[in-house]
Structures are given as C-alpha cells and as structure tokens.
Amino acid sequence: MSTITSTLWNIEPHTKAKHAILKNYLNAWYPILNRFDKRLNYIDGFAGPGKYSDGEIGSPILVLDLVKAHTRDLKGEFNFIFIEKDKERYEYLISEIKNRTYPDHFNIHIANDEYDKYLTELLNSLDKDGSSLAPTFAFIDPFGFKGIPFKLIKRLLAMPKVEVFITFMIDSINRFLEVENVESTMTELFDSEDIISLIPKWKERRDEIRKFYQGKLSENAKFVRYFLMSDEHSKPIYYLFFATNHPTGHMRMKEAMWKVDSGGSFRFSDETDENQQMLFTDSHDEKLFNIIKSKFIKGKYKVVDLRLFVENDTPYLVKHLKQALKYAEENSFIKVDCIKSNKCKRRGKTFPDEVIIELN
Template sequence: MPTPSPPLWEIEPHTKAKHAILSEYLKAWFQILGRNNLKVGFIDGFGGPGRYLHGEPGSPLIALDIAIKSGISSKILFQFVEENKERFQYLKNEIAELKFPPSFEISIKNESFANILSSILDYLERNSFTPSPIFAFIDPFGFKDVPFSLIQRLLSFERCEVFINFMVDSINRWLEHPEDGIRSHIYALLGSDDTHSIIHSENRVISLRNMYEDRLRGVAKFVLPFEMKNKQDRTQFFLFFASNHRLGHIKMKEAMWRIDENGDFSFSDASHRKQSIFRDFDLEQKIRSLQSDILQKFGGCTCVPSRTIQQYVEDETIFLRKHMIKALKIAEEENKIFVRPTTSDGKTRRKNSFSENTLVDFC
C-alpha cells in the first residue's frame, strides 16, 4: 500500500484482519494480566488518527474499548505516539470524546516512536526494576524508526512483548536504494547491514522474513509470524508477535487461528471471501502432519502424560491443545499409540479423553 498523505485513509481488508488479531489478543491480555498485576502498560507506537475514512476505529480506540469492557481494576498506562501533527490532533480529539475509568492513565505524544520508546527504556533501565507487563503494538507504514536495538532492549524485560508490523514489501523494494540514509533505516530495523545473502536469494521476501524471525528468536522465546497479502495476492507485511510468555504465545496462536482457521497464518485481500472453501480439507492434512511430528518426537517413549505432549505442541508447533486431541484420537484409532486405561492419578480414563493425566505409550 502506498503511504497515504491525507490524515485519514480508507481501511483495507487486511487492516481489518490485523485489527481482528490485535483485538482477540488484547481481550485475553487485559483480562489475564489485569487480574494478576497492579499495573500494566500498553504502547501504540504508530497510533494513526484514531479512525479510518469511513469512521472505522483505529488501533488506539480498539485497545481502549477492549480495556474499558474488560472491567479490570488494575492501573493501565496507555502510551500513544503519532508523529504526524494533523493525525495526532485527530487522535487527541477522538480520545477526548471517550469516558474512562479513573484507573486509566493516558498519554498521547506528537513525537517519533523511537524517541519515546528510548526514553521509556532509559527510565526502566536507570531505575533497574522489573517493569509491569507491557504490550507494544508497532505498526509503521514503512521501515523507518523501528530499530531492532530498541526491540531487543524492550524484550530483555521478561514481561514485555511486541506485536510488530514488518513491512516486508517496502523493505524489499528499498533494500538496494542508492541513498545510504534510506538503507540505514533498513539496516537499523534488521539489526544488521549484512543483506548480501538476502539480495542474492531466490525469494527475498521469505529471506527477509526468516532473517527477522531469527533476530526475534534471539531475544524472545516465542515468535509467531502472520502473513498479510494485498488485493493482488502479493505479500505486504508480516505481523510478528514476540514474547517470553507461554500463555501469551498460546493466546496469540488462538487469535491467529481464529482469523485463519486453516492454520496457514496468512490472510489475503484477494481471496479472503473464498478462504473457507478448502479449510477442512487442509486442516485435516495439517492434523496429520501434527500427528507425525508427535509420533516422531515421542517415538519409543512409554507412559507419557498428555500434559507433556501438550506442552510440546503448544510451545514448539503452531498448533493448539484442540488440534493435539484430534491428532491423538486418530493415532489411537489407527493403533499408532496405546492409551493406558488408568491415568497418572489412578483414575479410570474416560473413553476417547485426553486429560492432562492421560498416559500414552508410543510404539
């Protein structure tokens, strides 16, 4: 998408899909973290004007609405950043219209994201305390002002996580730009100026995605990419979630599965209306492939508690518990596993069930 110059612009289907993932995740995030912490922080680093051309809410209004509806009583610090003066004013006016509980502290800055994030990080590092959980949504139009050094610093705090729009199409187009100034933004974003192998790779989009995913995996335990394509079915960007938390990882996977029930973690403006046609067929094949991963991982092991299999599935694959259960049921029907009649806590197993204490023998 070319960078729009008017303050408001038309919303596209992939933006709606991006908002749907964000909303699904934030519903869980505010509920879970708000219940267990006195304070949580939400940063929207590229806030936008608050609404799209036809009145659809933008990410700051979406996040505020979910937080209000969550009804949690812990303090929520919202930091919205928008560099463009006119959009900043729109955003301020939109937020001024809303009513919040007194536990909300809202700051809106007409500044650059990198400046604001580095002052937040300087403050946290200077005071060397463990900050409250922070979720940062980083949604630029292009590749400027998202240096990897800042993402790395933020993720070094155990309870901070990021959801980044990695604009792979524009990065790819500008990667060999003759101006050093332009390329330097890309190098900062990638955290490396060594792009030789990407430039000469067969598929630069995939190579860029892999490079960024590897960078994030170096600083976060869990990383999930979700691909977004435009009307021409061309990849525009990847949304990358990076976190050090198991539950956050599971909740984000659930959000992504809800948007793409096929499990490809991909959305296309070109085909989103047709996307459900082959869903079940593809999903069945994916469950088969999960089954063979599980059989390979635990092959030869006996008395494996279902909870151990679940941890593997949830932490190391794109699948969820419900997929594991389907895969194990098929394996049992086909005699590829033997399920013990008694669970690890001495109870009789209910037919076809895979509770966390169910014990499985792998051939």
C-alpha cells in the same frame, strides 16, 4: 514507501483482520495480567489518527474502548501511550479521544513524536532511575520499515512481562533492500551489518527475510509467532510478528490468530474469491501428528509431554492435539494404555495429561 498522505484513509480488510487479532488477544491479556499486576501499559508506537475515513476506529480507540468494556473485572491503573509523528493525525487522535469519556484510572498520554526517539528516551529515564516498565503490550505498526530499530525491540523484550506485536512490511522491505540509501535503515531494522550482503544469496527471498527476522526475535524472546497478511491478489504485504517470554501470552496469541484464520495457516488475504480462500483450509490432524512423530521417537509418552511440546513449540492448540491423537488412535498409529499414569482407568477416546500413549 507509504503513499498515504491524507490525515485519514480507508480501512483495508487486512487491517480489520489485524485489529481482530489485537482485540482477541487484549481481551484475554488484560484480565490475565491484572490478576497479578495492578498497573498495565499499552504502547501504540505508530498510533495513527484513531479513525479511518469510512468511520472505522483505529487501534488507540479500539484498545481504550476494549479496556473500558472490562471496567468491572479490571482493577488498577491503566497507562496508554500513543505515539504519532504526523501533527495532523496526532491532533485528530486527541480530538477523537476528547470526544469520548474514559474512566479516571486511565492515564492516556499522546505524544507528537517519533516512536524510536520517544521510547528510547523513556527507557533511558527508567534505566537512570533503576526501574523497569510495568507489564506492557507494545504495538509497533508502521506504514513502512523505517524507524523501527531492532535494538529498541531488544531493549523492550529484555524487560520482564513486555511483549511486542510488530507489523513487518515484508513487501516494502523486499522491494527496497538493495537500494543504496536504505542500507543504514536495513542495518538498523535487522540490527545486522551482514543483511545487505546476505540477501542476494537467498533464493526464496521473502521467506528467508522472514526467517532472519524471526530468528532475531527468537534470540530475545522465548516464543515468537507470525501471521501473514496478503493483498487481494494473495501477494504478501506484511507479517504480524508477536514475541513474548510468557507461555500463557503465547497460547492466548495463538488462540487469537486461530480465531481470525480458522484454517490455521495463520494468514489472511484480502482476496474475495471464496474458492481461493478455501485453499488455506485443510485438515490438521495428520499434519500435527506428523510433527509429533518427527519430534518424539518410538516409545511410551504421557500426554502432558506432548501437550507441552504442542503448546510451546507449534502453532497448534490443545484441542488440536486431542483431535490429532484421536485420529492416530482410530488409525492404529498409536496404542493407548487403559490405565493412566495416576493408576486410574482411562475413559475411552479421551486424552487428559495422564493418559499414556505409545508411538509405533
């Protein structure tokens, strides 16, 4: 699977984009969660050495530094669990962390172990004590697709306030699917005995595999989003899947993804040709309005009904809804009442929750 054998390796543009999403999201996650919970966990299941050969920092350092930068507005105990199987990378990570100083209320645990084994033992011991994880963000970032059994993800998502962010190596999975000796790995990855017989029937294989995995996540989490990373030839390498049971987490992750891909296709390519990149960018007003029309039959609705749908069931944000409604009003696709549901007068061209619109 992975051809990287050295302790450190060069960072790729798509890894930088992945780190940007992680950073955008956790910058929001820590302060929001910390209002209610004084103990927060970050688990990096495939931690890496903490550094790239070109000097860029790896995910463990990125997250430690990010939380440290919030020290003034965060109060409580912050646990960081970094799991790294490779001995040299594990030792490198220890020395990288030792070279830095972190506050006393950071509990940093670094394990030279396998993600599956380590976390299963941790969850078993919690089960035994009848306890559960504090709110946790689990980053599962393997090189390939081995050692990430779906059963463990299911266990994580069954706990309140646990979210997962998974690198799903679609390209490797697609290439290796029919090789006989990966059958058990695939069965474990999808928690499905059927996957091997299903695949040959699929025409758009990559897409069907993505949908299957997304479906598995959706059975265990209320909200699932994904972001596609492609190589310099725009060939898909992996999907970043995010699964959470919390609407706020879902919204913040969508914002984090939009920041990295303002075109809104939720994808990033290592492609450097700007014209190629432009292909990803198109107008969303019409697209979103059509999504709304396919969901809501003709009639009158309060904007709040549309907002909840857009926030919870689409990749779009509230600002996109407002733009789409503006576009629809300007083109007479909707009528807008001048009196709002709270009996107050509507201010022209605005769409707060109480505005009533009529879909033609």
